[in-house]
Amino acid sequence: MKLDATEDEDEQRALEEDIAGMILEFCWRAISLEVHKLLSEVLDYIRKTGEVYGLLKFGQMIERTLCPDLDGNQAHLRRIMADAIVGISKHQLWLAETTMPHTDLRDGTISRDKPTRDTEETNAVTTQGSSASVVL
16 A cells, blocks of 8 residues: 555545554554553562562552543554554545435435535534444
8 A cells, every 4th residue: 555646635545544543553562561461460470479568569550541632643553543543534425425326415415426525514514423432
């Protein structure tokens, strides 16, 4: 898949989001595996040594990292990654939207032309609602 193979900015953006989502998903899975492995080792150590205070400190560290405040960029990146995890391709959605006939809801006519501004806004709301919610 070549990013510069298209001249349409919307298609370019959709391809970029798909690729970024795949990269983020790969990194997330790798980091999660490492954290899970290290967490098991730390808990085994705490159980063996009886360091209850260490367990309390460990719990406090985890609690601080569970719900970070997300600014707009972080939330957008999480949405891109969540879409990649569940297999939603923005590029495939874009291709389907540009090749599918568009119905004008005002008069019921169907057109194969590019969507008008009104239908683009309607499709944007519909497409945004399709993003999956994944707890990361």
